Amino acid sequence: MRKVDYLIIGQGIAGTMLSWFLLQEGKEVIVIDDAKPNSASRVAAGIINPVSGRRFEPAWMYDTIYPYAKATYLQLSALLQVPVFTTRQIWSVFPSAQLQAAFLQKTTNSVYTQVPSSLRYETFLDQPFGAAIIEGATVNLGSLLPAYRNYLQSLSAMLPEHFELTKLEVSEQGVKYGDLQADKIIFCDGVATTRNPYFERVKFLPNKGEVLLVEIPGLETQDIIKKSITLVPQDNGLFWAGSSFVWDYPDDQPTAAQREALEKSLNQLLKVPYAVKGQLAAVRPSGNDRRPIIGFHPAHPAIGIFNGLGTKGCSLAPYMANHFKDVLAKKADLMPEVDLIRYF
Numbered sequence: 001m002r003k004v005d006y007l008i009i010g011q012g013i014a015g016t017m018l019s020w021f022l023l024q025e026g027k028e029v030i031v032i033d034d035a036k037p038n039s040a041s042r043v044a045a046g047i048i049n050p051v052s053g054r055r056f057e058p059a060w061m062y063d064t065i066y067p068y069a070k071a072t073y074l075q076l077s078a079l080l081q082v083p084v085f086t087t088r089q090i091w092s093v094f095p096s097a098q099l100q101a102a103f104l105q106k107t108t109n110s111v112y113t114q115v116p117s118s119l120r121y122e123t124f125l126d127q128p129f130g131a132a133i134i135e136g137a138t139v140n141l142g143s144l145l146p147a148y149r150n151y152l153q154s155l156s157a158m159l160p161e162h163f164e165l166t167k168l169e170v171s172e173q174g175v176k177y178g179d180l181q182a183d184k185i186i187f188c189d190g191v192a193t194t195r196n197p198y199f200e201r202v203k204f205l206p207n208k209g210e211v212l213l214v215e216i217p218g219l220e221t222q223d224i225i226k227k228s229i230t231l232v233p234q235d236n237g238l239f240w241a242g243s244s245f246v247w248d249y250p251d252d253q254p255t256a257a258q259r260e261a262l263e264k265s266l267n268q269l270l271k272v273p274y275a276v277k278g279q280l281a282a283v284r285p286s287g288n289d290r291r292p293i294i295g296f297h298p299a300h301p302a303i304g305i306f307n308g309l310g311t312k313g314c315s316l317a318p319y320m321a322n323h324f325k326d327v328l329a330k331k332a333d334l335m336p337e338v339d340l341i342r343y344f
């Protein structure tokens, strides 16, 4: 029987960050992950954007979480020797005169936005209402997740397999799983948590996102380009083009209907031909109030959760994982907005 402090289920961005901060605290962890190819973290573009949604509201806690995320990703990049974090300008094309006015009104005092003196990408983009520049970033999840997995393996802290809830034994003292014993188990398994009976009271509102991978001959940029669809340059020369939001879906696979909708948005943005080279789909793990879901089951204190990162996993995960670690180390009280207990 191997005894550790924490069993962590899932190595998306949530399990990666939580295990990282617990290891930094000197805790022994084992992460169990089945590497689902279309998990949210494996399909996401990794965008960090200070402005939220179509109403251009400042992203929740951004001034606090962004510097924290940046420092954490740069630290991991140095440790793992892979590119993880890139600051990028978001070239945000206004879809209408009304949205242009709304943007200017909402962002007058923002340090993260500016109105450019001249238009970029005139050959490529249809932008009759102009554009703004937002200071954002991307996290290269495609390099971070596998490199961190190897790091965990080098510490004998990774079990690359599917976790079966039926094999979990829970007591007041802790949990047992096969020949593993831990003080606590923390579910970081993304949308799979919605099927976990321990968390059936949580009001999850998962939503599916689809993405196209497109080639746009001649368009070379490091910027993110955003209108009703967002283009993110990839290492292989393609653009990640997404993503849709669907709340009612039979499965997590790509669909012809969303391909059509995404292509419609691409046709409204691009003045040049493009070629679709791939299509991806995944489900975002969200709670109904769009706040992270963190804490322990009130009746089973050995069972925890770190979930609900919604559309903002890359910006929220580092700060929230460190906060959870501080709570576990009894250095902080859990922020009420994120506390699992709000659902019980």
Ligand SMILES: Cc1cc2nc3c(=O)[nH]c(=O)nc-3n(C[C@H](O)[C@H](O)[C@H](O)COP(=O)(O)OP(=O)(O)OC[C@H]3O[C@@H](n4cnc5c(N)ncnc54)[C@H](O)[C@@H]3O)c2cc1C
Binding pocket: 009, 010, 011, 012, 013, 014, 015, 032, 033, 034, 035, 036, 037, 039, 040, 041, 042, 043, 044, 045, 046, 047, 048, 161, 162, 163, 164, 188, 189, 190, 191, 192, 208, 209, 210, 211, 242, 243, 244, 281, 282, 283, 284, 285, 306, 307, 308, 309, 310, 311, 312, 313, 314, 315
């Ligand atoms: C199309 C799309 C685009 C997105 N774009 C962005 C973006 O640009 N920026 C941003 O910040 N966020 C984005 N998001 C949201 C982001 O992806 C999520 O917030 C984040 O990835 C959630 O991470 P997670 O670790 O909680 O869950 P997940 O990434 O789903 O990770 C869960 C992990 O648990 C594992 N797992 C599940 N069940 C088991 C089991 N029983 N046994 C073992 N392992 C298991 C899975 O294999 C997986 O590795 C996007 C999401 C989608 C779908």
